[in-house]
Amino acid sequence: HLRPDVVIIGEATKNQLCVGHRGRVEVVATAVGKAAHASQPHLGKNPHYSLAEFLLRLQELSMSERPPFKATVAPTLYFTDQQSANVIPGKAWVHLDWRTVPGETPEVVLKRLREVGPGLRFSIPVEELTSYTGMRTQMKKVRAPYLLNAQHPVVSKIREVLERVLGRKVDVGYWHFVTDAGYFAEQGIPVIGYSPCEEELAHTYQDRVSISLMEEALASYPALVKAIQG
Known part of the structure; x- marks a missing residue:
């Protein structure tokens, strides 16, 4: 039985952070x-x-x-x-x-x-x-819906790491659509959304990934894993 300390959902966020959505x-x-x-x-x-x-x-x-x-x-x-x-x-x-x-x-x-x-x-x-x-x-x-406080220590830590790696401000927001995050949130596990994909393009004929955003994500994910591991 696995119980993660933190979950990062790779749903579309355009390399910003998402910390909630409706159910x-x-x-x-x-x-x-x-x-x-x-x-x-x-x-x-x-x-x-x-x-x-x-x-x-x-x-x-x-x-x-x-x-x-x-x-x-x-x-x-x-x-x-x-x-x-x-x-x-x-x-x-x-x-x-x-x-x-x-x-x-x-x-x-x-x-x-x-x-x-x-x-x-x-x-x-x-x-x-x-x-x-x-x-x-x-x-x-x-x-299930979920909402993680934007001031949660996990959010602050991940945001700090991303801003250091990317050299820019990283906003914290919310998804319009629903993801699997609610399943983890119901178990009391902090969930963060981070991905180079763009929500407004998801499930449309224009669905694609920006090369520059993909390059940012490739630099970000290893840093996030190291930060979460402590």
Whole structure:
């Protein structure tokens, strides 16, 4: 069983330091109606209207804040149980991407959604993961938020080392997206983000790494390891 003293996450930071991000909870909101032929809609109950009313109310929902973070929620994928365009579906569901602030648990998210859509069903999807060894496990689609104090001794030490190696000021900030850092933070392990990649380019067709930033990182990582080892 390994327990690191410090974790450095190589997610995009443009060679600055990141010490926190929001979490993520994926929720499926389901409206159950009654299927019918579209030529006789009065014989069915159209779930689209229930979801539409819910989404309009969701748009006005006041979101939690914990500086420097504010929670957000965004409807993303939409599905029905029908393939034909001339049939009212019996069920429709939408996936919600809820970005949580520290202290905002999945249970809190579900409670708030049920208040907005009392007639809907809400669930957190479970995905099956397989490791390179073939080990399988199931995990809910939940990623934990984390926030490390910018004045934490580990942050100060790493920042001092980077500024000495790079010969410039190194800023401390936060990611917009979620990373694996939350898993370590939940165990009480200090986590720092540092990488030459650029967050605004991540997962886009322009995703690339600057040669100059890569050269900085190549000089920085060995110095960080030595500093952490003491």
